[in-house]
Amino acid sequence: MTDKLGVFPSWLDAPRVLLVLSISLLLLMIGASVTYESAWSKPEQHSRISSMEIGETQAVEDAGHWGFGLAFGMVTLFALVASLMFAAQHSKYALQLKLAVLGGGIVYVATFVWMMLSYRNYVREGPSLLGPFAAPTTWMVFGLWAVPMIFVVIYCVKFDTWFAIQTESRGE
Numbered sequence: 486m487t488d489k490l491g492v493f494p495s496w497l498d499a500p501r502v503l504l505v506l507s508i509s510l511l512l513l514m515i516g517a518s519v520t521y522e523s524a525w526s527k528p529e530q531h532s533r534i535s536s537m538e539i540g541e542t543q544a545v546e547d548a549g550h551w552g553f554g555l556a557f558g559m560v561t562l563f564a565l566v567a568s569l570m571f572a573a574q575h576s577k578y579a580l581q582l583k584l585a586v587l588g589g590g591i592v593y594v595a596t597f598v599w600m601m602l603s604y605r606n607y608v609r610e611g612p613s614l615l616g617p618f619a620a621p622t623t624w625m626v627f628g629l630w631a632v633p634m635i636f637v638v639i640y641c642v643k644f645d646t647w648f649a650i651q652t653e654s655r656g657e
Contacts, residue, residue: 499571506564517553566590578647589635600624
């Protein structure tokens with residue numbers, strides 16, 4: 486048996502899903518920490534300013550952990566979307582709210598994946614501009630920071646019908 490949207494089986498409740506997602510995040514963090522050799526680059530002397538040191542780029546080494554970053558980000562976004570969808574289970578408008586949140590979640594995950602792909606391309610092939618910034622930065626600034634506005638708009642526009650508890654007036 487599934488819910489009205491057909492997303493969650495009846496045996497799959499919010500605490501179980503959030504526990505599984507939390508354990509997944511923990512395992513990804515442990516995996517990334519254990520397999521990463523060093524987070525620090527070796528400083529070098531600046532070519533023109535003798536009192537300044539500069540760090541080497543760690544981009545090549547970081548690219549080896551790209552999969553951990555992708556998985557961690559996606560699991561985090563799944564946890565956000567699942568939390569928002571579980572919050573709407575017992576509302577008269579649950580189906581509409583779940584569809585809106587699911588749509589926003591799909592856009593959010595797609596934007597994150599495009600940012601990660603553009604970062605991998607940036608490391609392998611060098612900088613490429615997308616709008617005013619390097620491609621990964623543009624995806625982050627105009628995508629990852631802007632897409633959550635979908636959820637804000639859902640909340641603001643549909644607050645009275647989807648979230649607010651309708652109470653009777655006492656004639657005051």
